Amino acid sequence: IMPNGRVDVLFPNKYDQNNFMKGGKTYSLPTERSSTNYSLKVSSDRGREIILIVASDEPLPFLDSVTSQFSSIAFPYLMNDVRSLKGVIQNSMTNQNWNFGYTYFFANYNPIMGSFQINADRSATVYVDGLPRGTNPVTVDLETGDHWIYLENDKDLVYGPDIVHVSAGYTTKNYTLKPNYPYGYIEVTCQPNASVYIDGEMVGTTPYKDFARVGQHKIEVSKWEYHSASMTVTVSEGKTQTASFILQHKTEEEIKHDTNVLIMILGGTLLLIGLLVVLTMID
Template sequence: MSRKVLIAGILVFIFAAIGFAVNYDIQKVIIVPVPESELQVSIWLDKDPGAVYKKGEEVKVYFKVNKDAYVAIYDIMPDGSIQLIFPNRYDASNYLKAGKVYSLPTEKASKVYRLIVSGDPGKEIFQIVASTSPLTFIEDMVKRFSKEIFPKSRFKAEKFVEELVRPFISETEYAVNSTFFYVDRSPDIGTLKVSTYPSNASIYIDGSYFGKTPLEIRVEEGLHVVSVYKPGYKMNTVKVNVYSGRTTNVSLKLIPDRKTYSLSLSTVPADARVYLDGTYVGNSPITLSVSKGLHSLKIEKEGYQTYIETIQISGNTSKRIVLNELARKYSLTIKSSPSGASLYIDGAYVGQTPITLNLESGRHKILLRAEGYEDYTDTIYLYSNKTVNVSLVAKNAYLTVKSDPRDASVYIDGVYVGQTPLSLTLLSGKHSVKIIREGYLTVEKEIVLSAGEKSVLNVTLQPEGARVYVETNPTGARIFVDGYDLGYSNKWLTLEPGYHEILLVKEGYHFVYLIKYFERRVYTLSFDLYPIE
């Protein structure tokens, strides 16, 4: 897509092929799809694969994923260039929803651009990659949307695929597919006949699906990569030269994939009959050795609905299966402490506890709701008469506040609630507590109460006045204030506002004496004591 023109306000992007011969190793460039992967991606045109588009003809591209995924489509040109066609400047969102068919241009961009064929006769290959993870291998091209509508990779095809695409898909869930078309005329054609033992294997030619073996198909002359795959067998890939006007026969023997994984099955109730791929293999619980790939699973037990599933085995697998009973009912009794809680079964209100109900066997969701208590939810499996006892958890929490001295005012979250000592009922969670008493320092604390918790907050109030921290080097000096022995440094003192005499004495050191006026605030007094020589 090397050229663009403007027609009636619509940007027309031109596919310009430059010959049928390709300038790259097709086996290194084409990534063959993994048929049994959980993520699958499809790409197709408004004509069959290998169709001819005339110059000036519009090409419509369609694609789809089977689960939500990120998608990129790039054009592999005959000269080995790589050009990103999706996402692009006008269709930048590449996260697709499962099952939806997308087109290029998308509906929102259909009035902005179209894809038109031009240039010399040649072959164009579109390869699509999908992943459940963001596609990091296109980041460099995406950054250039402001300069290029369809950016080209800085690498040629082989390096782009080998160094960017393959390392990415080796570490994530991915899917890949491709399609191709010819510009202006068909190439010289030969016949390729592919057979396999055993037959009915899927055939991919240059990454595109063509059908089941045995198959005879007309393809362009030249080198092709042929891959065949059958569940339970290893994929077989070969290079084949096809010559114009001649028939090339390819016969491939498929090798069984001997790798097996463990499949552990348990059922509720147990002792159910287990069938794998139509063959009875034993009763549950059971552990089986199973080959990689898709398998049909059937579980039967008298009085229960038959369980059927198609499972994908790609590693050791464990499954717990709950069987649904056939139209049987059992009594369910629900009791709660306290009683009178509203009961909901499977989302519907059925009454208040204690209560006894007749319910169909199987799984049920219960919800108990009572004012002042936490909601109680549970999933129960009812296969016999059952009684459920529930102790509801109170939403409220309980707090007792004490102070020394008592009769201090208490504020919770800024609201006055009484004087100490007092007991409070509060909602669980974080609360601020403030304790005030005249002549004493105010105490403020943050507390967190759990539902149903009983907590006690004990506070010793400190008298108001100057808060003085006396520290000496060395420590252990005796502190006298106004002639009173108040202990040894380092320590906090509480003094009445005003002038005070402070004397510091330590044996073997010069004493320190000072008179200082103290206000109602915090002080730090630091002194270095000097030895007596």
């Protein structure tokens, strides 16, 4: 990844087209399979150059546009803007197991560095200059200047993309994630307070308020020793849909029945664990 954001592909290339690698083995470029003893040189551009490695147990579909150019270009570039890289890789490899690694160096200058701490109101993966840097809170050492930042989590909540300026010293910023889809809000109250399930997934306890996709949702509340209750609501964009519940206490017989069922489930689980331990010892 060049200082100007262009993404060049170093490997595979015209001379080294076989990019199948064996685990546990160290490789260097050019590989022993290369048809030409080529060399790689640092460009004259001033800035940070990132070397990104993407690995998968299947061929990498996003490289098709690159390999098709090997007849005329030795080292084709993948794209002009690194900000598109995340989407290109993820969208082309949705059904594959893959991972990545990276390193970087500064070409033709010694930068002034700053520490930048990134916090968010929810757990999210933090991307800086197109590369994931972990789950917030994240502290990264960056050269002073402008950097591209993006946060996302598995609930389709995001912040950015945005440009932030990093200064020398230590900087902390807090971000609020918002949905990347049309949304409103669901607010749930209950007497007594109870666990909240939306569309079958536990999302918290009452009092509860959070984002929700536009459309219909089933809300259920439950609490030990009380009868569960549910209702279906329709969320409109930008609006808050409220759901209020008053739970009815169970009878002593119903509570006793629930307790016996719970004991039976726990007993069965412990028995299964015991059998697995014994089988493991026998093996």
